[in-house]
Amino acid sequence: MQSYSIEEINNILDGELVGHTTSQITGPEQLDKAENNHITFIGSTKYIKYWDASKASAAIVNEKFTVEPGENRALIKVKNADLAMAKLLEVFNPPPPVFDIDIHPTAVVHETAKLGKDCQIGAGCYIGKDVVLADGVILYPNVTIMDETTIGAHTIVWSGTVIRERTEIGAYCIFHTNVSIGADGFGYRPSDDGRGLVKIPQIGNVIIGNGVEIGANSCVDRGKFSSTIIGDGCKIDNLVQIAHNCVMGRSCIMAGHSGLAGSVTLGDGVIIGGSASIKDHTTIHSGATIGAGSGVMGDVAAGKIMLGYPATESREMLKQWVALRKLAKQ
Structure with missing residues (x-):
């Protein structure tokens, strides 16, 4: 078990050391669960009151x-x-888990696939026709990469993930367990006779930039005509749905259970809270924030904070909530 003195940790963090402890620090832990070999952290004033009762030797x-x-x-x-x-x-x-062999003998790699230096491919993986993996790509067991997909350097794909044909992925991305990239977009229209639904073919693809991270069991559907696009540095939580032809700018954040309907556009730095829903063909401009559980029905201006269902500018929504509480007391 690795351990560090408080001075060594302070050198790592380049902070200001106040006080001293002789305890060796073997790991970080939250305030209420820490023991005397732990360091904790206090990032909000509401947690200061718990410091005296904590067993942590440092914070x-x-x-x-x-x-x-x-x-x-x-x-x-x-x-x-x-x-x-x-x-x-x-x-x-x-x-991370160790590969005993760079390419497991049970992996199926098509003869036309091109693998860069130091790629690692786990047991049960499938690499399709004309796939290109750049240097240092890691595929954990049971990953599927379909035909004509390209994956940039040092991207990591965890088990169960399926990346469909013609997807373009940048470098230094992380896809967690059971991510789906490039499945059909959800497109149907009533048939002429009114007795069924006609499936609309989805002939586009998905393009993902550099440094993107996508959480477990999230889905990014391919475009109907052109591409669904996720910009550099976007971070997507577990159980998120991104529908066909959505375009996300740089460094957007989507929390768990949120979803974008078809052809939504996000500017740079947009934050979507957990369980928020965004209507199709909506544009949310750069720097806007959508609160958890909100339902966005129309375009959102840059920098705005939206709350509620249907989503309204935060100050107006807070006024409505106050008015409702007063009405309930009458």
Whole structure:
């Protein structure tokens, strides 16, 4: 088990050390579960009151907070405790599963596929016709990559993920367990005789930029005509639906159970809260935030914060909620 002195950890974080502890730190832990060999963090003033009762020997705290370390305890003051803890978690992060062999003998790799240097392919994977994997791509067991797909350098694909034909993926992406990329978009129209539904062919593809992370069991459907596009640096949570022909700008965030209907456009840095739903053919401009559980029915201007169902500008929605509470008391 790796362990560090508080001075070594402070050197890693480049913070201000207040107090001292002789305990060796073997890992980070939350305030109420920490033992004396743990370091915790305080990123909000509402957690300061729990520090005295915590068994942790050290804490990472925002530099503006007024907190006393206590006996044989230490604080590391930093500008942003959340980011500092993320840096420390990297230090204690266990190594990923090890491949005993770079390409497992049970993997099926088409003879036309091109593999870069240091690719690793786990048991039961399928690599289709004319697939191109750049250097350092890792496919964990039972991943399927269909024909004519390209995947950029050092992208990691976890087990159960299916990437359909003609998908274009950038470098340094992460796809977690059971992600679906490039399945048919959901397109149907009533038949002429009114007795059934006609399936609309989806002939486009999916294009994913660099540094994108997609959580487990999320789906990105291919375009009906051209491409569904996810921009560089987007982070997508578990159980998210992105429908055909959506276009996401750079560094967007989508929390769990949220969804984009067809042909939604997101600008750069848009944040979609958990379980929020976005109507088809809607544009949400750069920097906007959609609150959890909201239902967006129309375009959203840049930088706006939207709440509620149907979603309304946050200040107006808060006024409505206050008015409803007053009405209920009458």
